[in-house]
Amino acid sequence: MSVLIKNGTIVTASDKQVGDVFCSNGTITAIGVGLEASSKTEVIDASGQYVFPGGLDPHVHMELGFMGTVASDDFETGTAAGVAGGTTSIIDFVIPARDQDLMEALAAWHDKAGKAVADYAFHMAVTWWGDQTAEWMRRCVQDEGIPSFKTFMAYRGAIGVDDCELIEVMKAAKSLGALTTVHAEHGDMVVELQNKLMAEGKSAPKHHAQSRPTPVEGEATGRAIMLARMTGEPLYVVHVTCIEAINAIAEARARGQNVFGETCPQYLLLDDSVYEKPDFEGAAYVMSPPIRPKGNQEPLWGALRSGILQVVATDHCPFNLQGQKDMGKDDFRKIPNGAAGIENRLALMYTYGVLEGRLDLNQFVDLTSTRAAKIFGLYPRKGSITVGADADLVVWDPAATGMISAKTHRHRCDRNIFEGFKTKGAASTVIVAGRIQYRDGNLDVERAAGRYLERSL
Numbered sequence: 001m002s003v004l005i006k007n008g009t010i011v012t013a014s015d016k017q018v019g020d021v022f023c024s025n026g027t028i029t030a031i032g033v034g035l036e037a038s039s040k041t042e043v044i045d046a047s048g049q050y051v052f053p054g055g056l057d058p059h060v061h062m063e064l065g066f067m068g069t070v071a072s073d074d075f076e077t078g079t080a081a082g083v084a085g086g087t088t089s090i091i092d093f094v095i096p097a098r099d100q101d102l103m104e105a106l107a108a109w110h111d112k113a114g115k116a117v118a119d120y121a122f123h124m125a126v127t128w129w130g131d132q133t134a135e136w137m138r139r140c141v142q143d144e145g146i147p148s149f150k151t152f153m154a155y156r157g158a159i160g161v162d163d164c165e166l167i168e169v170m171k172a173a174k175s176l177g178a179l180t181t182v183h184a185e186h187g188d189m190v191v192e193l194q195n196k197l198m199a200e201g202k203s204a205p206k207h208h209a210q211s212r213p214t215p216v217e218g219e220a221t222g223r224a225i226m227l228a229r230m231t232g233e234p235l236y237v238v239h240v241t242c243i244e245a246i247n248a249i250a251e252a253r254a255r256g257q258n259v260f261g262e263t264c265p266q267y268l269l270l271d272d273s274v275y276e277k278p279d280f281e282g283a284a285y286v287m288s289p290p291i292r293p294k295g296n297q298e299p300l301w302g303a304l305r306s307g308i309l310q311v312v313a314t315d316h317c318p319f320n321l322q323g324q325k326d327m328g329k330d331d332f333r334k335i336p337n338g339a340a341g342i343e344n345r346l347a348l349m350y351t352y353g354v355l356e357g358r359l360d361l362n363q364f365v366d367l368t369s370t371r372a373a374k375i376f377g378l379y380p381r382k383g384s385i386t387v388g389a390d391a392d393l394v395v396w397d398p399a400a401t402g403m404i405s406a407k408t409h410r411h412r413c414d415r416n417i418f419e420g421f422k423t424k425g426a427a428s429t430v431i432v433a434g435r436i437q438y439r440d441g442n443l444d445v446e447r448a449a450g451r452y453l454e455r456s457l
Contacts, residue, residue: 001025003431004037008046008395012053012385013366021051023391026434031387042436044429046395052365053385054088054392054432055346058372059238059262059313062092063112067336068327072318072413075116078342080445081410083438085343086427088118088392089382089453091372093150095125095159102126102136106144116450118432119390121378123181125150127158129165134172141176145454147377148179148236153220154212154288156187163227170233179375179457180228181236184220184245185212185289194333205282206275208332209290217289218244225252225259234258236375239315240303241267241289242296250308260375261309263300265341265348266291266417268312274417283325284415286335287315301358304367310375312349312367314341318413340411344404346394347423355424377455391434400426410443 002024009018010031022030022037037043063074073081079090092113096105102124113120124140126133126149140146151169152160161169166182173180193211197203202210221237225248228235237249240261252259266287271294275282285291303309317338319325328335346368353359359367373383380386385393402423406416430438437445 001435002038002041003044003391003434003436004035004041005044005046005051005393005395008049008051010051010385011361011365013362013370016361021385021393023393023431023434026391028385028387028389028391031385044395049428050361050396050398051385052086052394052396053369053383054394054430055086056089056369056372056378056382057082057087057313057316057342057345058091058311058376059315060090060092060342061315061317061338064095064317066317066338067334069319069324069336071338072320072324073316073340073411075113075120076447077412078316079116079118079120079450080443081343083118083430083432083445084410084427084443086346086394086396086430087342088430088432089120089378090118091121091123091376093123093125096127098128098159102133103139110452113452115448117437117445117447118450119453120450121376121453121455122146123148123150125152125159126169127152127161129161129168137172137178138176141178145456147177147455147457148181149173150181150183152183153224154183154185154187154190156191160187166224167227167231170228170231174231174233177457179236180233181238182224183238184217184224186216186220189216198331198333203331205280205286205332205335208286208335209272209275212288212290214242214244214292214296217242218248221245222248225249225257228259229257236260236262238262239264239267239289240300240309241292243299246299246303246308250303253308260311261303262311262313263304263309264313264315265345266339268297268300269348269352270417271297280326280329283328283335284321284339285417286325286332286337287339288337305358305363310367310371312345313372314345316340316342318411320414322414339417340409340413341417343410344418347402347426348418348421350425351423377457378453391431393431394427395429396425397428398425400424400428402426
């Protein structure tokens with residue numbers, strides 16, 4: 001099958017030009033002006049619209065078993081929701097249980113991911129350090145195409161690691177030429193604050209946020225950066241939410257340390273007043289790190305604009321309020337952490353980033369696609385509009401309008417944390433692997449069509 005996109009404004013991380021893009025057999029085969037099509041070619045008139053590389057979300061958790069339940073989107077429904085919003089590839093996290101064989105966990109994730117409708121890759125979480133961990137990490141990098149490792153400085157006693165283990169992970173990753181990523185929160189202090197609040201009878205969703213204040217994230221970010229500096233290992237800090245963490249990353253980058261940072265739309269667009277919603281509705285916003293007080297959002301936008309932070313991901317990990325989140329009705333510590341976002345990421349960043357003058361179009365493409373592809377070893381196959389790249393493309397109608405709602409979203413959960421947000425600009429057509437899989441509000445995805453992406457840094 002071949003597809004020709006005609007007369008669109010082609011936007012990449014560095015350029016913008018009006019032209020045509022021809023796709024054949026799943027790849028981009030020609031870019032130019034006045035390209036001709038055969039009678040068997042599907043032609044899309046993109047006049048007055050943008051053409052972006054397909055979005056890449058490098059931080060999602062599909063079908064994750066966590067806190068006594070399982071994330072409500074699986075690899076099929078989650079990737080389908082992504083396609084509808086213009087995200088055509090994901091990187092999920094293999095998260096072994098403590099003391100579990102990492103290769104055993106990887107096999108389980110491959111089984112789950114086989115039903116994905118779009119391409120996917122994995123990070124490997126190192127949740128404990130033992131005699132075989134270094135060898136498992138070597139196999140990930142050299143045999144499995146997984147050159148990035150996730151560590152959790154929170155969730156102590158479960159999937160979190162202590163500093164000694166983190167140092168070992170960084171040393172092993174350094175020897176393999178791999179990248180360490182870190183969830184930065186001081187895990188012991190989180191537990192201390194959780195227990196203190198519960199002892200005081202403070203069990204509501206808002207106390208989740210109070211148990212994980214910004215200094216907890218800022219300190220852990222600085223400590224992870226120091227450990228990476230001492231071991232010589234590059235570092236990627238996931239879901240940055242606050243000024244303290246921004247400052248730590250800015251200081252490291254200013255001295256030339258190889259540190260990257262990511263944030264998410266919820267931290268850019270929401271503030272902690274969401275936890276005051278009545279009737280337990282605040283639980284929909286329980287995630288870690290939590291939504292921050294006013295005053296942290298504009299510095300995050302500034303960090304994206306100035307290059308201190310390089311990526312906007314989602315940390316997509318949805319749970320239903322009814323039947324999952326309500327397990328913590330009487331104890332915020334038992335509310336499953338996570339929310340949906342993969343379908344809404346591009347529309348939110350375009351509406352509240354580009355249209356409000358916080359980002360330009362090239363930055364928008366870089367933050368939602370290209371830079372993650374470069375950092376995580378998928379560029380130029382992903383994140384680019386170049387001959388030979390995968391034909392993952394988004395035709396974007398800048399005049400389209402919408403309103404986000406759980407009643408209409410494709411996430412498989414009963415709440416949307418962006419409920420009522422108005423958007424301007426939306427994907428009119430999404431091409432995945434050279435095939436039109438979304439057009440004018442209609443999804444046409446195929447279960448198990450997604451391919452596993454082996455990466456190398």
